[in-house]
Amino acid sequence: MTPRTTWRPGARALATAGAAALALTACSAVGSGSGSGASDDATGTAGGGTVTLVTHESFALSEGLLEQFEEESGLTVEVVQQADAGALANQLVLTKDAPLGDVVYGLDNAFATRALDEGVVVPADVTAPAAEDAARYAVEGDDDGALTAVDYSDVCVNVDTAWFAEQGVPEPTTLESLLDPAYRGLLVVPDPVTSSPGLAFVLATIGAFGEDGWVDYWAGLRDNGLKVADGWSEAYYTDFTAGGGDGPRPIVLSYASSPPFTVPEGGTEPTTRALLDTCFRQVEYAGVLAGADNPEGGAQLIDFLLSDAVQADLPGSMYVYPVSTAVELPEEWTRWAPLAEQPFEVAPADIDAHREEWLATWSDTVVG
């Protein structure tokens, strides 16, 4: 053994370790465009630095809006998207000692109370004119305004009107009518445990039939051939007849805003309709995260979400209704996506107190 050859494996080991270390650091250039951590470079001063928005997978705005905000405010916006609304709330609770960003958008009324009780969000100085409109949707008990409503949507049963016309069967209209044997095996809903619209529909039935009646209602749906799909995408695209996937079921749980998207090419009206007597209203909130590096920037971002530009963009980009009364809805929305006049309601505090118990009962009844 010459010294030279014994030296080589050591050098190779070092080279390997070095390469591994290099590879680890090199990733940053790939993983994210800017490569910087969340809010490390936030200066914490108003009108500058970085503001990190934590939100769910459905967040989207039309091209140019965020850029315009960055230009006007001097802030750099980092958008961190993960998980669905429920998981988002829980992730924020879990990380409240070291928040993932400065501001959250996308907590809904089913999880709002948990976020408030856990102190995930703190009151912010929201000055946008639409804040007054937003106040109408304030969470009960949130007296300091830690959560600001940004948009809302109605989760409703949708029917394939073309299918019903073709079959010569009258469309169902109410929750009760879904128990009719004429609609046996026609309804598909997303699992409320794994899907946020699914949870909203369970809340609609609790609002409609009360704490004493909703379990029997679901037992009735189960006996009438209810299909439970994993999520909204599965239900709407794979099981529903009119979602695009040519599924077998003409009744699906979706949104009041879904029908405009089923206007066929060259057609004049949608082939689906939302049943407005079956709805639960989901309100989405934004709030500055406790312990944020840049709370001022976070508040500015909430103002931005309430600005006319964003509020008017919401229907087209996220399929939700703006809280602001100052902006106009797209024409096809006013025509084909009317809202429920009296959606069913359950107080956020009740939801938070009973969610797990209700879902356990639901699972026992429907899933078995």
Place this chain on the structure above:
Amino acid sequence: MTTTLERARPAAPAPGPRGGGVPPGRVLFWGAAVVVPLVFLGVFFAWPVAAIVGRGFVTDGALDLGGFADVLGRPRTWRIVGQTLTQATLGTLGSVLLGVPAAYLLHRCTFPGRAAVRAFVTVPFVLPTVVVGVAFRSLLVEGGLLGGLGLGLDGTMTAIVLALVFFNTAVVVRTVGGLWERLDPRAEQAARSLGASPWRAFRTVTLPALAPAIASAASLTFLFCATAFGTVLVLGGRQFGTVETEIWVQTTQFLDLRAAAVLSVVQLVVVVAALALAGRARARTERALHLTEPVDAAHPVRLRDPFDMVAVVVTAVTVAGLIALPLVNLVVRSLRTPDGWGLGNYARLAEPADVLRVTPWEAAVTSLRVALDATVIAVLVGGLVALVVSRRPRAAAGRRAVAGLDALFMLPLGVSAVTVGFGFLVSMDRPLGLPLDLRTSGVLVPVAQAVVAVPLVVRTVLPVLRAIDPRLREAAATLGASPARVLRTVDLAVALRSLGLALGFAFAASLGEFGATSFLARPENPTLPVVIFRLLGRPGVDNYGTALAASVLLAALTAGIVAVCERLRSPGVGSSW
């Protein structure tokens, strides 16, 4: 020359008559070979898992193990454990039964289009589960192609097991095929010429030689099946809930960390038991084999040979029925547009998808870059692990340490992705005390993918390394080769030839976004599976169509990359590395 871990300890440089002292270079090399992977696994797997599970066992600052009595006292828990074991066992059995004949046909026989079929069977492995929902379930629902057969498969256990086999047959084909194609055919030929029937020759000669690779493949498949999450929920629903889906529900939806922690421990026990069983099966059967060049071992497929015939039939049924049908369904659906058949959905791949800010093409590029990073890390770390684990120390303690190391690096496949993902959330805000928030930086994405890809690399390279006859190394050493040279000319040369398989495997796992990555934050540049997921979350026929076209793109990318990686193994290219 025998390299033992014991001897790799720093030793006094006191050269004995036969050079008893261990030179510092070797100490450094083997030290690093053990330490680098361990640090990697420790920081990016063990620590996050311990952090989140730890939270479940601490109430008000005090240790609280009451969760065990509580969760283990529920009948539902045991039903779920039973369900997990049943599904994983059936999925593994199915994958092995269909995968072994396919491994023979695809790695031992030659026929036109073999490379294409090999790449093709890997595609299911990377498909995001939302896409499997579309590809698989739309066949099974009433009115779907198979729904009309009256089988009523939708939402059944059979559907779940079929999907698990759909996903994992590739694992068996690759792991078993990698060894099989190097197995010297002469032993079997000798048995045949001595009068043994093809079956007898297979049973008594080939099967025992393949046993370690089959055990390896089965343990991988078992882990994948036992931790399957999306497949179970999408195809079966929560009535077929497993430990994995239960951990997901308890963690993400209820934030019941106490219950989740107990279930994580239960999962760990199941996984460790399965690994121990597979490890014993491997150890019993593992031995040096006479390996050869793949080219020499393969023969043109002989349809007259009953053995080949069975392989052809089983593979044809598997590939055409189980793998191709859902994928063709996906392609056909992607070609359907509101104005009839056409490429409209593909044209939209280059447009910013709705308002998602990136085009699916850009997302595909991001996916490739992330996967490249993940693959480099996985091959470096996994290669070192395989090298260390391939040694057979003389001392029992050393052998146990090596076996333990082997099992340790399999754990990321067996531990819930949500546990790791939420673990990142609570541990990576200041990793190792550094002022660097990794959780939202995107750096973690390739790293987390690599954690899952490392065991795949180990399982692919290890059977080949272990099959090296120690006498080959001894001969090299006797002829005067230094340990470094032995390592380079024997181990590395052989390992490099299985590198293509390992690379393809790691790449596929990364492209498919396995494990905890689905819980990681995505700043700006989403990968292709994320874009597909987001598109399928939006209404509109165009979004649906674009998501399908993007899924086909993902499948095609995977098949293409796997095919290219396979070419790296051709002897000409391999030896020039």
